[in-house]
Amino acid sequence: MKHFFLSVLFIVSAIVVNAQSQLKLPPLSPNAKISQDFSTSSIDISYSRPSMRGRKIFGDIIPYGKPWRTGANAPTKIKIGEEMEIGGQKVKAGEYTLYTVPGRSEWEVILTTGNGALPADGYPRDLDVARFNIKPSYFEGDCQTFTMLITDITFTSCKLEIVWERTKVVIPIVARNAEHIEENIDKTLNHPAQLPYFQAASYYFESDRKLDLANTYVDKAIEQDPKAFYIWYLKARIEKKLGNNEEAVAAAKKSMELAKGTPNEGEYMHNNGKLIEEINRTKQRRQVND
Amino acid sequence: MTDLKLPALSPNTKITQDFSTTQIEVLYSRPSIRGRKIFGDVVPYGKIWRTGANAVTRIKTSEDLEIAGHEVKAGEYALYTIPGEHSWEVILNTGIGNWGTGGYSHEGDVARFNVTPQQAAHPYKVFTIDITDITFNTCSIELMWENVKIVIPVHAHNEAHINENVDRVFNDDKAPYYQIATYYLEKNQHTDRAKAAIDKALALQPTAFYMWHTKAKIEKLLGSKYEAIAAANRSTTLAAGTPYEEAYKRQNELLIADLDS
Numbered sequence A: 001m002k003h004f005f006l007s008v009l010f011i012v013s014a015i016v017v018n019a020q021s022q023l024k025l026p027p028l029s030p031n032a033k034i035s036q037d038f039s040t041s042s043i044d045i046s047y048s049r050p051s052m053r054g055r056k057i058f059g060d061i062i063p064y065g066k067p068w069r070t071g072a073n074a075p076t077k078i079k080i081g082e083e084m085e086i087g088g089q090k091v092k093a094g095e096y097t098l099y100t101v102p103g104r105s106e107w108e109v110i111l112t113t114g115n116g117a118l119p120a121d122g123y124p125r126d127l128d129v130a131r132f133n134i135k136p137s138y139f140e141g142d143c144q145t146f147t148m149l150i151t152d153i154t155f156t157s158c159k160l161e162i163v164w165e166r167t168k169v170v171i172p173i174v175a176r177n178a179e180h181i182e183e184n185i186d187k188t189l190n191h192p193a194q195l196p197y198f199q200a201a202s203y204y205f206e207s208d209r210k211l212d213l214a215n216t217y218v219d220k221a222i223e224q225d226p227k228a229f230y231i232w233y234l235k236a237r238i239e240k241k242l243g244n245n246e247e248a249v250a251a252a253k254k255s256m257e258l259a260k261g262t263p264n265e266g267e268y269m270h271n272n273g274k275l276i277e278e279i280n281r282t283k284q285r286r287q288v289n290d
Numbered sequence B: 001m002t003d004l005k006l007p008a009l010s011p012n013t014k015i016t017q018d019f020s021t022t023q024i025e026v027l028y029s030r031p032s033i034r035g036r037k038i039f040g041d042v043v044p045y046g047k048i049w050r051t052g053a054n055a056v057t058r059i060k061t062s063e064d065l066e067i068a069g070h071e072v073k074a075g076e077y078a079l080y081t082i083p084g085e086h087s088w089e090v091i092l093n094t095g096i097g098n099w100g101t102g103g104y105s106h107e108g109d110v111a112r113f114n115v116t117p118q119q120a121a122h123p124y125k126v127f128t129i130d131i132t133d134i135t136f137n138t139c140s141i142e143l144m145w146e147n148v149k150i151v152i153p154v155h156a157h158n159e160a161h162i163n164e165n166v167d168r169v170f171n172d173d174k175a176p177y178y179q180i181a182t183y184y185l186e187k188n189q190h191t192d193r194a195k196a197a198i199d200k201a202l203a204l205q206p207t208a209f210y211m212w213h214t215k216a217k218i219e220k221l222l223g224s225k226y227e228a229i230a231a232a233n234r235s236t237t238l239a240a241g242t243p244y245e246e247a248y249k250r251q252n253e254l255l256i257a258d259l260d261s
Helices: A007-014 A178-190 A197-206 A211-224 A229-241 A245-259 A265-289 B159-169 B177-187 B191-204 B209-221 B225-239 B245-260
Strands: A031-038 A041-048 A076-080 A084-086 A089-091 A094-101 A107-112 A128-134 A137-151 A157-174 B012-019 B022-029 B057-061 B065-067 B070-072 B075-082 B088-093 B109-115 B118-132 B138-155
Touching: A031 A137, A031 A157, A041 A137, A041 A157, A089 A128, A107 A157, A128 A157, A137 B118, A197 A211, A197 A229, A211 A229, A229 A245, A229 A265, A245 A265, B012 B118, B012 B138, B022 B118, B022 B138, B070 B109, B088 B138, B109 B138, B159 B177, B177 B191, B177 B209, B191 B209, B209 B225, B209 B245, B225 B245
Parallel strands: none
Antiparallel strands: A031 A041, A031 B012, A041 A076, A076 A094, A084 A089, A084 A157, A094 A107, A107 A128, A137 A157, B012 B022, B022 B057, B057 B075, B065 B070, B065 B138, B075 B088, B088 B109, B118 B138
């Protein structure tokens, strides 16, 4: 499709930081990112926001009947954390490019796995994951800056609003996960594995008694929650106390790996690192004595 | 300890918005009306509110900004409000780790001002913070819930700084001349500098049809009619055969028609 006026201009002017000269200029269509927790996952939107700047938008700058990147600069991206129904169509977890074809009385909304580059000869449908029509509604008061908003959020539904000038397009989103949630509730409440093994292991370890039992319990706690870095750190300490140095180092390393990217990363890097260092030091001492 | 994931009553949101030469981040939880009366009831008038749910709402800026007339340094702040029927008090405070209103201390205030609440264009079921009306150096932070809208004006006082930086790099061959030209053209300021910049940009990339269109706009602004027409025609010619042919042809024609009228 041919009608992408200003697109090149937008792309070029978006490069606001020139590496050589370190000149920062305000962008015409600044980038925005929204990360919205929704139901049992999340919706992430990343887009560029052009403004009206005295221009007529729909039917002029953004012509009717032609695909639009639904923003400016790089194409708008939507990422969903789990399967959802968007505009009545099932969409799997993943990141997609959002296109729209604005129209006076109807908009076409397209989600695609394409990377966003629109070929000149039309829109490739084979990459579509959803395509549906929505009637635009009237937005009261000029919306100067192109806006995407997630609103009307309930446990299992929300709306994605696309607003610019006096036009609003509302895309319904539904998380069909009620059954899955109920299954999880059932599993969590009725599963005997949810016994407080971590607390029990921690108790025996801290009071320096029944360390073998502490080790059995910490293994069960890891089974319940294999990604909990703090449980792996307890395991490392128990193994160390039991003299199982190899197992202790392995658990400490696992704890560090899992703590990465969490707010506790620094603390766990430090503590596990210290534990490994202590074990190495004892080993060296032994070698010297031998 | 369990990985039971349940939908939240007031889900978290993070907004990251580039604005002027800075970036604004808003971190908040979004409660819903759920059949309740909000202002004057669930959120009482005259009492400090976390401006959201759960942890206090946070606003972060990477550069100094003027918020509702108050100089606010780069940093992260807790956003408290005291809703009222006719006037809201908005407070930016250093207590970013606070949960709810617990831990709020007057001494941490960095800005405190009043805003007259407006009627929202339509009711908002879910508490919403939006950054909108974005220009090169102004934007608004809007808070909306039920029928209430609070608009907080934000201003980046960086024009002098940007001008200095442009001066500094202007004679450097690698300066981003096209962006400089666009910036001054759109601001309708220093148009002579915009012209000098677009000419330098075109000297480096003489076949860039979008730059020729920008030159046409700058020449038009400067009242140089013939130069504007020549540049617009050049833009149309160079855009031929690209996916942008039709769009640039039309925009260049509109520009020329505007000059003739």
